[in-house]
Amino acid sequence: MSTPLRREGLDKLTGRERYVDDLDLAGCLWGMTVRSPAARGRIREVRFGDGVDWSEFVVVDFRDIPGPNEIRLIELDQPVLAADRVRHIHEPVVLVAHSSRTMCRRAIEQIEIVVDPEPAVFDFRVEPRAEQVQHDSDNVLSRISINKGDIEAALARADHVVEGVYETGAQEHVYLETQGMAAWLDGDVVVIQGSMQCPFYVLNALMHALGRDASGVRVVQSSTGGGFGGKEDFPSNLAIHTALLALKAGRAVKMIYDRAEDMAATTKRHPSRVRHRTGVMSDGRLVAQDIEVLLDAGAYATLSSVVLSRGIIHAGGPYACDNVRICVRAVLTNSVPFGAFRGFGAPQTQFALERHMDVIAQRLGLDPVEIRRRNLICDGQSTATGQVINDGTDRVALLDLAVAESKFVEKKAAHVSFHAGSAYCRRGLGLATFMHGGGFTGSGEDTLKAKLHVGGCRDGSIEVLSAITEIGQGTKTIFASIVAERLGVDASVVTIATPDTARVPNSCPTVASRSAMVVGRLLERACDDLRARLGLTPEDRGERVQEAIREWHVLHPGEALLGKAEYERPPNIAWDEKTYRGDAYGAFAWGTYVAEVEVDLRTCACRVLSFHAVQEVGRVLNRTLATGQIQGGVVQAIGWALMEDCVWEQGAMKNTQFTNYIIPTTLDVPPISVTFLETPYAFGGGGAKGLGELPMDGPAPAILNAVADAVGIEPVSIPLTPEQLLELLSHDDAT
């Protein structure tokens, strides 16, 4: 069977695809944002310069917000526009719109936000002083713990206790299309169209801040040029801003961030510090994992508590260990808020774990492959939350396959002779074994109850109505294939409705690797429902289904034919939110990644020479798209591991240009070799598990392990820039 091609691919390749800034909104105004110059303080005054005729501009501040001045997400702590206090640099205070973008740009330079500063906190690792406390008694926004077995007893009887502290830096999403929204009024309805992952998040946030019910707001996704989590939470903020300007102007308004503003003012990946204390027997068996995780949440809660939750569940990794204690905290600082980013906490905690596994192996004189082989969960054993894994995947075989595919042993031998002939290059190999849960954490799917419809149209074609957004991952193509397979029709008769809150049901957000696995499954069930409504049986496929649809319309003129489905928890899944015990995810995808690096000892630059990604992801629905997801994720993680370095000043990113925030180019990455093992997951769409985030977890530790192998030091933090490595190596020289 040939792999279906990306549905919207030709439109993208010929420039026909329309993104928000491509929409022609005749006579629209351009909106821009005036931001706080201070990290924390009271706003004393907003000064409008004299040189500008302000009557030509639409100006909005917090007093123009019809509803509560709150961005509705998990907490309500973040204001739409700062009223009297600011908590981070670049916090939005005033909005300005004008028909000329240049005029607008000039005008915002003439608005001065005068702030009486208060003591701010920027280092999340340091206990705040009294005057820096801004939340509870210690700035801790959220904490969770997991307890399994008896950690102290296990540590006491372990042959060795190995400790380590690991850190990861912030990461900017760098979706190639910056954040952008358009807003206008359609009668009484505020219409928002823009770049986003989650139309219903935006809808809910708009309803709240604008004080309107669902009938007064409509949200439509426009083609979205990448998200990676960056367009999960932030678009709500921008949508409200754009809507406020449009309401005040009575005209259409577009707000399109330029790159520098996007990098400076929007969310990033949470920086982390993870402390491990591991009890291990001489043969390498883990008997105790004591783990402490700290995340920098930034100035507002955003999704930090959920990131923390995914972080904690993945912190113990794919290993069977009977005694586990994990404590995690997210602390408030005065940095620009951190938010969702592909992997959602799991890359941070698994970076620490997988680096730590190599440190343990080194300490015990064990082979890094062997120590993992001895600890990987076998079916019947359980994760840190006590979730018993029984999915038929042989994780040890997966590890062995990765070792074989990457020619791990042969390459190690080749490195020895390479080193004999090279004056200043050192090569090394490293690996990481890891997992990623698909769908929302714990009871998330159960409480949110996603919905999806499949419409049978008069001409016999079939339309998928869901809120899942195409952001490059290929959802449109996958959904069409699922319908085609389920109903036996050709994919060309399936259309995918634009996510428009006026038309589609709430399938919940496009996040958490859930689209194919969770919503894809809903799609199958909605197809079944459609067939049932037509009085057909599962044996009725293809043209019979289409014919039945056409006939139905003849009998029911003017009515809509919809097959419907709502989320149902797979059987035998139980989760206790209070104790964090039970089945955290319906299914985990598993991976072993192997990186080969070369370190240039003159420049201390590390280069990835080859990369093998081997994973089990349930059934692969579309090989080209799945491979592309893995490859792109690996490259994003290579950037995070080696070069993407946010330079901070007062909690704001300083290097907000592509010339100084460095992401990998064609010459910085090797082709990424991708191998799938497939064990169909019974409750995933088409048998799939989630795979979008998985590739973010493994590369950073695999690469650092390879660097450790190459140069014989133990790096513990990323990004491992050449400057960092130079420092580590000179320190090493000195001792």
Next chain:
Amino acid sequence: MPTTLGEALSVLEELKGDAVPIAGGTDLMVSWPERFIEHERTYLDLSGLDELRAHRWTEDALEIGALTTFWDIVRDPQAAREMPILVDAARTVGAVQIQSRGTWAGNIANASPAADGVLSMMALDAVVELAGAEGVEEVHLDELYLGYKQMRKRADQLITRVRIPRRTLEFQSFVKVGSRRAQAITKIGLAITRSDAGWRVVASSMAPTVKRCCAIERMLDDRVPVDGPGGFAAAIGSDVSPIDDIRTTAVYRESVMARVLFHELARVCPWICAGGDSV
């Protein structure tokens, strides 16, 4: 838009140096919408000066015109044969989209301490031709810069040509250390040549301007034995003055320059070879 050099020069003179020449625009146009103050300036578009476009090989020099782009040199096999460090430098400037617009003259006039084109040209003893209403003068590229973004070129002068002498080069090498393998601004740059005229060692991003390293050149001319990167430390200290900035640190710059220098030279200078620890 002027179409002859004469016209261009008279515009410059008329506007008393207030006109800003623009060639490929790859420096001037960066983040253009945000630089709206600069929208008000008067630009003198050089792109119509066809007479200054082509580069040519004379008997004793390569002459680069004011509009010659990096790409023009990249595509010239003669350059690859005779002056590979020009091609090497050009290939590292941004990527094709920048190379096809960016000019060598613009690289010089922009006066960045990180300029890759300048680095190689300086190591090849390039001479810059400056034309103004008062006539034409020639300045050696290594004497052009006075300080950070400061040059011995008046605002009413244009760079019309760069002349690079054709010499027998026993050795030439261009090394650029950036923060990634393509599209990177230089953190440490080195161009090294050896000809009848002696050694030339030029460093970029190590001082307020691209700069010849005379102390290092002297060490090489005198064949001072060096047994490791540390052997260059004193000379580097007197030749350059690196700083911390958003891209890297002074410590990194200094120590990487020493290592790169050592390993490049160890390939060709028998008196430079590893003693104990070579890196």
Next chain:
Amino acid sequence: MTMPLEPGQIEVAFTLNGREVVVVVDAAARLLDTLRYQLGLTGTKEGCGEGECGACTVCMNGNPVNSCLVPIFQARGCKVETVESVENEAVFALLGSGGTQCGACTPGVVMTVLWIVKNRDVLETHSVRELMAGNLCRCTDYDGIINGVDRAAATGGAG
């Protein structure tokens, strides 16, 4: 002659996708702005505005350039080609190789790819990877793009 110009405006004539066009624009406009907001050719994207990402790549007088760095007055008399001139057949190879995901970098990628395919002799001195280094993509590992070029180059342009 045409209508008198407003202060700060200029008239620019150039060849766009094989057609002569004359535009009256703000003298400070970039080629990118003119294409997108004046001529409605929104295929060309702005990714960074600083010449780094290549999303705004167009061909100018036969070479790929970043249209965000071209002042419109320098387009006078030039031949400009944008992604709107690209036929479906020319990009089938990239579609099949997974060369596009979110699509934001894609129009720029396509312009560079097709330039390589049209000027295959550049492959004598350059690798495809080096030639594509000016097009940043955040979704792929570039492999789909590189393979797309190789496939297209092998078949002479059409998929």
